[in-house]
Amino acid sequence: MTKLITPRKLKGFWELMPNEQIKFDNMISALKNVFDNNCFLPLDTPVAEYSEILLAKSGGDVDKEIYRFTKGNTDMCLRYDLTVPLARFVAMNINVLEFPFKRYQVGKVYRGEKPQKGRFREFYQCDADIIGENLSMTADAECIKLYQPCFDALGMSCVVEISNRKILAGFFESIDKSENLTDLMIIVDKVDKLPKEDIYTMLKEFDLSSEDCRKLFEIISCKGRFADIYNKLKDLTDNNTFQQGLDELKILSQKLNAMGMQEENYTFNLSIVRGHNYYTGTVFEAYIKGHRELGAIGGGGRYDNLCGNFLDKIMQGVGMSIGLTRLFDIISQQNAIESTSNIEIGILAFDETFDEGLKIINRLRNNGIKADNIGENKSFKAKMKEADRRNIPFILVVGQDELDTNIYTLKNMKTSEQEKLSLDEIIAKLKK
């Protein structure tokens, strides 16, 4: 006998039990339908890329987390997001793709961070992006609007909180702090998480005057409808970038309206900046309506040079993403009460009637009903126990009497109700 190896799964690599997997697959499939309906094209890039490609853009932080290895002479990495592969794909196919190019991708990504609750080393990302040479604000609006049918498809409701980085960038420009833009944006990103005094202390380190701090807080405390925000901020500075940011928000607001985005499903919140440095204009985060405490379920924004590492040509993009792992956790918790089976009807047949049972299963399946044989070679009691353990909603006993009379007892396992029916009646009852 060979020495036994303890079966283990890689730490931090996500794996669902089959009954959870069904729900996850249903979620993905509902989202894919929405993306298809909105005319986004599916893409499925390889899980690995040349290191040269994948590391072209990344800063220091990502490097440590990356799974990098060689095979023969090939230096390669597992992808850590779906955006760099998109950039590589667009650059490779720049002459054959039709722009604006709208693509979505649902796929696994890899980050070798310390596994902890809600953080995985292998997990799913779900992105929809629009790429083009001169993208109008229609593209930004479309990405934001997309959350609405996505959440609808999952039986939920969203609130997307929207800002435009040009407003803060323009403000910092107006007070001569452009060179500290990255650091200052990181501070703004913490406004929700830290006490106001700490934020002030951090800002002072960059020599912001009290008046500058006051104005900054005036901007980032703006929340609500565009018209109100505009009236409050329009005279704050005549800086061009600042005013352009306001203009873009205005157009965005119009387009969202034209696209049928309900006012209850979006709002403006100028403290939204998004962590990533590559966002240049519109930025947004999506929350479950009434459940902001659960954190952002998705986010995205406008970036102005997708393929900069691969092409001379400037390709703009705007993208939205959905945090599937988080969303799935929330959905699972809501539906945890009911444990379901993948089998709609279990067939209990005996030695003599077993093959007739198989025929019935075939007929049911041909009618789109998920029927399966339960407890072959087991006693009747053991069959019943198995049907129970498998949470099967209906069972059908196939004995010789039933075959002779074509009258079967359909038992509802939840209510224990029994009905005497012909096979055709059973099919009619269970068929959707």
Place this chain on the structure above:
Amino acid sequence: MTKLITPRKLKGFWELMPNEQIKFDNMISALKNVFDNNCFLPLDTPVAEYSEILLAKSGGDVDKEIYRFTKGNTDMCLRYDLTVPLARFVAMNINVLEFPFKRYQVGKVYRGEKPQKGRFREFYQCDADIIGENLSMTADAECIKLYQPCFDALGMSCVVEISNRKILAGFFESIDKSENLTDLMIIVDKVDKLPKEDIYTMLKEFDLSSEDCRKLFEIISCKGRFADIYNKLKDLTDNNTFQQGLDELKILSQKLNAMGMQEENYTFNLSIVRGHNYYTGTVFEAYIKGHRELGAIGGGGRYDNLCGNFLDKIMQGVGMSIGLTRLFDIISQQNAIESTSNIEIGILAFDETFDEGLKIINRLRNNGIKADNIGENKSFKAKMKEADRRNIPFILVVGQDELDTNIYTLKNMKTSEQEKLSLDEIIAKLKK
């Protein structure tokens, strides 16, 4: 400006263009429906496993092809098939899974072989297996039968060629050649590809007499219905294993019949052995009906000790797989004539009517129609050209007149036919 990097994809890693991806996704989704309908549970194991787990079973050949690497102290590999991860999963969850455990998985696997036509380093596998402690022949029959609805769902028809390794194993036992079983099976596997003389020469190397060779050819030339094969072979040897093989084929044939497998969709062919050494009983290969020259599109069989490296307990299994890459190539070649778009109707609006166009798009999408805006900010001529390049079947021009009268011209881009219709009529026409 940063130095540009040439955008390249890893050699041998499969990547489809979006319009092909749509077809591939449809294919997967059709197959998943069949697996669901047949009560197989979905599984989605990680792309990587501990090397200890993945290499526990593999022979020499697989090792060279494997993508193995370390991250920190973790020695890991990309999976080269879906069977070892299944074994690991079953062993890990042996106490919570319900057996027989029927699972399917569609996922990418990795083999660092030389890329060549039809051979990839990253490609999809699609497996359905049934695992249990004492599996009856019903499980074998179910895996074989499964090809029929799978092929149906893709608009094709299958022929599954079936054998049982016990027949040949028993025969070799009867002539005292059990110790050379592996080598002899490899020779039999080549019968279709090499001239008969070469096979004879190879067999002679293992000291098979002319009479043994004659009998062997009598067995492996058996093709067709079970009853005929049985009559021909039943007296060839009274070896137990041989007779057990025949018995199993007989039961299999009965179960397939009970499951509604049409006789035109399967046949017996005793030269089928399958390459893999781990098959112990039933083996089979699936072909497209009338197109055996395209080679096997799938195959599988019975194995008797799935979790041997991880568990004391003997878990049997039987599995079928479908070669998705090959199947997709064939389907694509058949449908190559028609180039389709992901957009069902293109909306051509002008500056003044653009937002009204967005409203119409929203209404169409809410009715399940894939509508999109075409050529924003382009001239009418350029819009038309774009619609044409994108192969969009219908277009709708949204001008002020159309909005005022609610009468739109729906243009069929293939036939150039034009119809004057209200928006409701257009929705009714395009809605499925």
